[in-house]
Amino acid sequence: MKNVPLATVERVAKYLRCLNRLREKGIKVVSSKELAEHTRTSPEQVRKDLSYFGRFGKTGTGYDTQKLSRKLERILKAQRKWNVCIIGAGSLGSALARYQGFKDTGYNVVALFDSDPEKIGEKMGQAEVYDIENFKDVVKKKDIKMAILAVPKESIEEIEELLSKANNIRGILNFVPVTIKLKTRRKVAIIDVDLAQKLYILSYLIKRGREMT
């Protein structure tokens, strides 16, 4: 498989969401034009993106929603289920623990971590809040490979330290508005989600009179 540009991977994840929605509605076939409309891109882009991963559909007949979504899911997820933890059980952490969109797609939040004794032991969504002191043990025991960061900015250095040593963790989704850096030779995938950045982009688009992303 070729080295796929990240922008393609991002769009493919959008196609997958769209395909799953269409399947829910009982729709069996979709054209690249429809898929493009649902994901705010062009039919040419859809076809180009999908061509990285093999040949799908026949010219003029569209894509089989079930087959294509299964294939894309295998490509993106690699394994059926992922256990995920959330570090920081404040308002954002607890909202993410309850976020339906994660469970729907096979990413299961199985633990939260916090240092506040009031929160430890509490249940948020399906998961319990554990003492951050026990991070390494819990992560290992529960086979957690992904961590979502939702701590206050002030705690980030401590968390970087912790994650550098937690050999189980291979991917991080970071909601803290700081670019994190681990001190480790392991390969750890990191995605920064900066919510304020989205508002910057939105105001730019408004100003420019551009419609969408």
Next chain:
Amino acid sequence: MKNVPLATVERVAKYLRCLNRLREKGIKVVSSKELAEHTRTSPEQVRKDLSYFGRFGKTGTGYDTQKLSRKLERILKAQRKWNVCIIGAGSLGSALARYQGFKDTGYNVVALFDSDPEKIGEKMGQAEVYDIENFKDVVKKKDIKMAILAVPKESIEEIEELLSKANNIRGILNFVPVTIKLKTRRKVAIIDVDLAQKLYILSYLIKRGREMT
């Protein structure tokens, strides 16, 4: 000004976050190499992105963090303050109302909207929860141009209807895992933030042994 690619605008928003952090720390000058490291890109990319918006810094001396951040902020935000509302005062909506990162950057959440009588009148963060029935009036009175969507998937059609008629709203940040569509001739900028999509990308990166975005 040229038509700037969206990917550039996205990176510029990251540079801005980084510059603000450096300023907080009292750092007055930054090289494109440092800026690249902090934002997970290359120095060449930094220079190319910034060149869309004018000439900044001198070769070999780096960028003045204060000047550059002010300039970028003007480019992205166009106006100093934006009033923002959140539709849906559930766990995600209320977490977003409390999100420090918005206030820090001059995007003020001034109202939430919900249909639950128990929530109406409650204060979340700095803002009050209003009856969604009064959406048009409140939005107009409070000069709100941006809406953040955090409603359950099931309510989305109703909200699309509402937003199609709310002439004040010019930009939407959508956290509902559905691609929304407005029935209006107005130009409305829409950004879909799909949190599950981020996890798909993360698992893909882990599998591929790629480090970052």
